[in-house]
Amino acid sequence: MNSISASASDFLRAEHVTMRYGGFTALSDVSVSFPKGQLTAIIGPNGAGKGTLFNVLSGAFPPSEGKVIYEGADITGTPQHKFARLGIAKSFQITNVFPQLSAQENVRIAIQALSCRYDIWSPRSGLKAMQEQAAQLLDMVGLTDHHHRLAANLAHGEQRSLEIAMALACDPRLLLLDEPTAGMSPEETVVMMDLITQLASERTVILVEHKMKLVMGICNRLIVLHHGEFLAEGTPDDIRNNDEVRRVYLGQGNH
Amino acid sequence: MSEIPMNTGEMQVSGRRLSDLVKLVARHRVIAVLAFMSVFPFIMPYEALAVNILIYGLFALGFNMVFGYMGVLSFGHAAFFGMGSYGTGIAIVHFGAPWPVAIGLGVVVAGITAMIMGAMAIRSRGIYFAMVTLALAQCVYYLIYQMSDWSGGEDGLTGVTIGEIDLGVVSFNLLDPTAKYYFMFTFVALAVFIFSRILASPFGAVLEAIRENENRARACGYNVQLTKWITFVISGLFCGLAGALNAIHLSVVPIESLHYHLSGQAVMMALLGGMGTFFGPFVGAMAFLLLEDVITLITIHWQLFLGITFMIFVLFFPKGIWGSILHWVSR
Numbered sequence A: 001m002n003s004i005s006a007s008a009s010d011f012l013r014a015e016h017v018t019m020r021y022g023g024f025t026a027l028s029d030v031s032v033s034f035p036k037g038q039l040t041a042i043i044g045p046n047g048a049g050k051g052t053l054f055n056v057l058s059g060a061f062p063p064s065e066g067k068v069i070y071e072g073a074d075i076t077g078t079p080q081h082k083f084a085r086l087g088i089a090k091s092f093q094i095t096n097v098f099p100q101l102s103a104q105e106n107v108r109i110a111i112q113a114l115s116c117r118y119d120i121w122s123p124r125s126g127l128k129a130m131q132e133q134a135a136q137l138l139d140m141v142g143l144t145d146h147h148h149r150l151a152a153n154l155a156h157g158e159q160r161s162l163e164i165a166m167a168l169a170c171d172p173r174l175l176l177l178d179e180p181t182a183g184m185s186p187e188e189t190v191v192m193m194d195l196i197t198q199l200a201s202e203r204t205v206i207l208v209e210h211k212m213k214l215v216m217g218i219c220n221r222l223i224v225l226h227h228g229e230f231l232a233e234g235t236p237d238d239i240r241n242n243d244e245v246r247r248v249y250l251g252q253g254n255h
Numbered sequence B: 001m002s003e004i005p006m007n008t009g010e011m012q013v014s015g016r017r018l019s020d021l022v023k024l025v026a027r028h029r030v031i032a033v034l035a036f037m038s039v040f041p042f043i044m045p046y047e048a049l050a051v052n053i054l055i056y057g058l059f060a061l062g063f064n065m066v067f068g069y070m071g072v073l074s075f076g077h078a079a080f081f082g083m084g085s086y087g088t089g090i091a092i093v094h095f096g097a098p099w100p101v102a103i104g105l106g107v108v109v110a111g112i113t114a115m116i117m118g119a120m121a122i123r124s125r126g127i128y129f130a131m132v133t134l135a136l137a138q139c140v141y142y143l144i145y146q147m148s149d150w151s152g153g154e155d156g157l158t159g160v161t162i163g164e165i166d167l168g169v170v171s172f173n174l175l176d177p178t179a180k181y182y183f184m185f186t187f188v189a190l191a192v193f194i195f196s197r198i199l200a201s202p203f204g205a206v207l208e209a210i211r212e213n214e215n216r217a218r219a220c221g222y223n224v225q226l227t228k229w230i231t232f233v234i235s236g237l238f239c240g241l242a243g244a245l246n247a248i249h250l251s252v253v254p255i256e257s258l259h260y261h262l263s264g265q266a267v268m269m270a271l272l273g274g275m276g277t278f279f280g281p282f283v284g285a286m287a288f289l290l291l292e293d294v295i296t297l298i299t300i301h302w303q304l305f306l307g308i309t310f311m312i313f314v315l316f317f318p319k320g321i322w323g324s325i326l327h328w329v330s331r
C-alpha cells in the first residue's frame, strides 16, 4: 500500500525515520507520505512521538536515522532558516512570537525575511508594501483591530493567530502546525479550526493534534502514531473504524 | 486636602511639558544627541572630561548594539577598543601615517579583530558567549603585551601625537582643548548618524527579532548565526573608532586599553544609562565618568562606591537612567 503512494504525487515524505534521545527511542522506523493539497493530521496519544515527527519534518533537528524528502529533494539536515525559502512554514506548539514588538511588526519581520535580510542602510519605515501585506495577513487571521498592540499584550488565542499570520508571510506551499489549538478556549478553537480549513483549501497542511475528535471533521487524512511507531493511516472514516486505533485511544481514556 | 489636588495638578502640567521634551528627544534621537554634545564642553567641569564622555559614550553605544539591541552579552569589547587604539597608534608612531589614514586603519584593525573573535565565539550562547569573548580578548591583550617592540608592552605606546591639523579651509591645533573636542565630536557625530541608520534599517529589525526570540527568527528564515556575526563586527567597528580617537586624545596607548576592566565598563555604562535605548549609553558614560571623577576627589575607595551605586541601579532601576525616564514618560 505504501509503495503505491510513493510516486510523483508525493509532496513530503519521511523515509524510515528513527529518532533517539540518548537511549530512548521516540520514533522508530516511521515511513509516511503527505500528498500535495491535502490536510493531514498526525494524531496519537501523549508520548506517541507526534511532536518528534513534527520537529523532524519541520527541520528543527535531523533524525537519528532516515530521510525527509520534499518535492523530490532530500532536505534532511537542511538548516532551519532555509525552510521558509523552500516554502515550508510552521507554527510552534508553545506560542512563539516577538513579544515586545507590535503585531504588525511581527508579521512584517517575517515577510522581510524573504527579501531583505542584510540591508543595513535603507529606512525600515519606507517598506510600505511590506507593512500593507502584514496588515492584510493580520486581517485574514482575524486580528483586524490589533495591528499596533504589542504581541505580549495579546490574548493567548490571538497570539496563536498571530503566529499563523507570521507563518503565512512566506506564502508557504507547505504549512506545518503543532497543536494549533493548544490552550485555547472552545470558542477560540472553533475560530482556529475554521481558519485552518480555509488555509488548507490553498495549500498542503500538516497538523499535529492529540485530541482526535477535533480534527476528524476537517482533515482529509489521518496518520496515527503509537509508542513511536506507525500505527495506521487513512480517511477519517477508516480511522474511526480501525479497531487498533480504537483500542489505543480507549486505553488512554476518552479523547 | 483641597490644596493637594491643586499641587498635583501643577506638577502634572510641568511634568507633561517635561515628558513632551523627553519624547521629542527620543523621536529625533540623532539631532538630540548631537545638539547635546555640541554644547557639552561648556557644562562640564573641564574639557578633557567632556572628550572622555564623548569617546566612552561612543564605545558604549557600539557595545549596546550587541548587548541592548541584539540581546547578547559580550565581555570582550575591550579588544576592539584597544585594537582601534593600537592600530591608530602604531600607524602614527611607526609609519608616520597621516591622521585620517591612521584612524581608518584603527577602525579596520578593530573590525578584523571582531571578525576573528566573532567567528570563534558565535557558536556559543548566553553566559558561554560572554566567557569565550572574555577569554579571546585576554588572548589579544597578551599578544599585544608580548609584541613590545611594536606596542611598547607594559609602558604602552607613546608618541601618538598629531599637532597641527590643516584642512585647507581651516587649520587648528589639537593642543587647544576646544578644538580637540570638536575634532572628536565630528567623528562621533558621523558615527551616531550611521549607527542610527543601521538601527532603523531592515537589518536593525532583525537584531530586535533575535533579541526577542531567536527560534522564531530562525523559523522566519533568518540565518541567526550569520546575523549575529555581522552585528558583532559592526559593533567592533564603532568601538574601534572610539579606541582610535582615544589614542589621539591621550597621545599614548596604554596597555589598559585592552584590559577586561574596559569590557566591564562597557557593560556598566550600558546598564547605567539603559540598555537597548539609543541615548542610554551616552547617559551611562556620562554618569559613570562623572561619578568616578567626583568620588575620586572624596575617597581613594572610589571603586567601592561606584560598585555600590551600580548595584543600586541594577536592583532598583533595571531600565537604567535614560530607560527609566523613557518608561516614566510613556506611562
Ligand SMILES: Nc1ncnc2c1ncn2[C@@H]1O[C@H](COP(=O)(O)OP(=O)(O)O)[C@@H](O)[C@H]1O
Residues within 6 Å of the ligand: A021, A024, A026, A044, A045, A046, A047, A048, A049, A050, A051, A052, A053
Ligand atoms: N528532547 C527530548 N529529550 C528526551 N526525550 C524526549 C525529548 N522530546 C521528547 N521526548 C520523549 O519522546 C517521547 C515522544 O515525545 P513527543 O514526540 O513529544 O510525543 P507527543 O508529541 O506525541 O506527545 C516522549 O516519551 C518524550 O518524553
